[in-house]
Amino acid sequence: MTSSVLRTEQVDGVQRAEMGPGPFHRRLGLTDDELDRITLLLGRSPNELELSLYAVMWSEHCSYKSSRLHLRRLPTSGERVLVGPGENAGVIDAGDGIAVAVRIESHNHPSAIEPHQGAATGVGGILRDVFTMGARPLAVLDPLFFGPLGDARQRWLFEGVVSGISSYGNSVGVPTLGGELTFDPCFAGNPLVNVLCVGALPIERLALGRASGPGNLVVLLGSTTGRDGIGGVSVLASAGFSGADTTDLDTAKRPSVQVGDPFEEKRLIEACLELLDAGLVVGIQDLGGAGLACATSETASRGGVGMEIDVAAVPRREPDMTAWEVMTSESQERMLAIVTPKDWPEVEGVCRRWDVRATVIGAVAEGGPDGGRLRIRDGNGPAGGRDGATLGKDDVLADVPASSLADAAPLYDRPMAIPSDLGARRADDPTLDEPRGDCTAELLSLLCDPSWVWRQYDHQLFLNTVVGPGADAALLRLAGPGLPNSERGIAVTTDSAPRWCAIDPRHGTALVLAEAVSNLACVGASPVAVVNCLNFGNPEHPEVMWQLSETIDGLADACRALGLPVVGGNVSLYNESGGVDIDPTPVLGVLGLVERLRRRPPGTGLVDGTEILLVGPRRHHRSADPGGLPLAGTRWAVECRARRGGVLPEPELDAHRRVARLVAALVGEQVAGGNALLDSVHDVSGGGIAVALAEMAVAGCVGASLEGLDGHAELFTELPSRFLVATRRAGDLLERATTAGVAAAVLGTAGGDRLVVDGLVDLALERLQDRWNRSLEGQLVDN
């Protein structure tokens, strides 16, 4: 079913999901026009249960109604792509009979009001998205964004989120291999908690979330259904935080946050993978946002069939639940499987062994030319609850076309506007007038050691972790229980730069993708697929829609230039507090492959007696800055000088591809067991050469001395496509660079117990290490 496009001018005025008095559909978050559309689709007025189903399925979170028109511009195909966007996870062919599934999600609003459970259930949800494809989840990465930690509430959020990820992820038995950590005042009222999961499967186990075969059984697996999480997608995820004082939100919305049980999920993973291995399910889908309403309508819609559901059969954890509560509950750790009647006894056996509840709650029905209908009943007895009053014959509580829930939400072409202050902001470029200061002190202030976070995560389970958290990218052996043998490795990174995207979402996003590709190169991997989590403010603000549209164009252009498909994504809107939107924060997850993984890559740690080179351009000649060393949007400008304006360097993606390919090839040779030219390698990103060099010195416990840098601008610029490398064979490296058409220059040497950048920085290694060790943990302990 195709959706027509509504102009939002028609529906403004009743856009906001406000619970309270007023017509029932508005209280559910549906607009008057959406009600009319439902009436048209059904050919009659919907009853309250039906309205509730549409409300959750047509919520921003489930339907992507504000972003879908724009998302269509992303390139999604590629030779390795097996499953693109629209399924539970993207899947690529990694070779050797192994497929890799990847998915990214946000759990921003739940984490804002209940950080531990919000983050924990975010992990649980993403795992289900991946194992529902038949993949064993192998790695989780968590990009996290908070306000500065000087504030007690931010520390509560940060520590709660980390403990939630740690307790759920460790217990469920999936290693957490990385992520990102960003502290910026724009996230104080609305933190971001994104989560990416990578899994692998023997290619023939690939499963899809699609129902087929009329007469087949619809089976609910896992936990009982309760009242937790009702309205999560509409009340929580599809509306902003209104108050400047976020604490008053806690009590009102906390019941919409679900509670996770990693032990239940662990058994569910093992049971589902065993069912898929044995070929006992026809189709399978997890229950996440919008619960049964979503899983039943989406599987039926994808398969072009109907579905009969009896809510009376759904095992409950609370008495007296109404049909709409059962259908929209977001109780965690549940899956929906389609099973043939013949296989049902065997399915029951597998589930009994894993102590996983399995209940037949309905059956697949015939579809018509426009798909099938979703019919909901409530047992054979009298229908209970308030729905009873509006019931038709045969106790059918709801009877709607399945695809109308899943696919017929209106698409909004919301008004866009360039932010009115953009011109002034871009004119305020720190490159031009911000004077040099105490570079040593500024460097120290930019350090952040994230190990306090990842030491709390099991990052070694499955014996695959060759490079774990804290490095440019995670690198794993492509191995796991049930996978064919392979010498390949997979690499994965998540990247973002809201400070870049705030001044130029289009170029900023392209630069973020470039950065992710650089990170993969540092562990010898070539990029193969992208997933995106687009975290933005309120889509009813035209400036936010402009940011979203620019971001998608920037991502689309950069993906095409780098030959990368987008295989999945998530859009998180309404990230606002007190009417103020967060900076646009596209988070990109990029998956890379290593052909042969036999040795560890060189790592970031400096090695005594090596020469340090910059590989990549030293200056940017398409920059607005005549010196070619732009500082706009850098961590230095934003964090040391509170300057948030200026013009970003224009991405030069062809040149970027050459540099990244050279580094990936050099490291790739080393991990394959061949020529070891590099002793260390690190991507130059946030904080520029200064921070990259300091991190390399700390990691190697070795000092360094650099000469000839062009002032603080060359020290702190975040020009893309650049790497710091250390080698004993600088001549060979320069030759390889020349052959590849890549600039490279010797900047200095590694050794001694001081970090010296001639004329700019002079610092004892011990002081650097001490500052590094206290950079994050000190903020938590001292306050």
Add this chain to the structure above:
Amino acid sequence: MAAHVGVVVFPGSNCEHDVAVALERAGAEAELVWHTNQDLRALDAVVLPGGFAHGDYLRPGAIARFSPVMDAVERFAEAGGPVLGICNGFQVLTEAGLLPGALVKNQGLRFVCSPASVRVDSDRSVLTAAIEAGRTLNVPINHFSGSYVCDGRTLGRIRENGQIVLRYVENPNGSLDDIAGLANAAGNVVGLMPHPERAIDELLGSTDGLTLLGSFLQSAAGARAA
């Protein structure tokens, strides 16, 4: 003939595949043993792997100790069979009373996953019999409740008997007397918090785990011969 080692799988265990891989790398034949199994007599040795048996609900190991397999593990141990508990497996062994003392939450009350150095302090156990005392090994830790505690009399006894087989070089969790690994008085039941299976390949950063598992398998072969 390769030693035949059973790796017990409780619901919620998660290191069982890793342990099986590591045992095979060390030369054993590994078999996963479901927690309802009540007969372990065909095995040369038994390993209780890490993870979160029964979700660690109530207390790590508190529910797992009542799994049917634990009676069989107890009989196996009484008969002198080599039993190794790794991390959660160590916690289960203390809950089951097969090892003295208990493991409580880490000092600092946070989960810790990190490399660790441990020193072999006694060769009077199936885990350390083939390793010279004093040797330092790099074997990672990964736990929330790894801080060993026991009463003073027990501490005196286990010290005297040489039951403290591994000590942390730098104590990561507040463990009493830096205890990282502990044997029963007979030396055939051993628990340790570090994960030897995670240190079996240079690609993963260390091969010292193979030294420990190799020693354990030698003991298993010896037990079978005896």
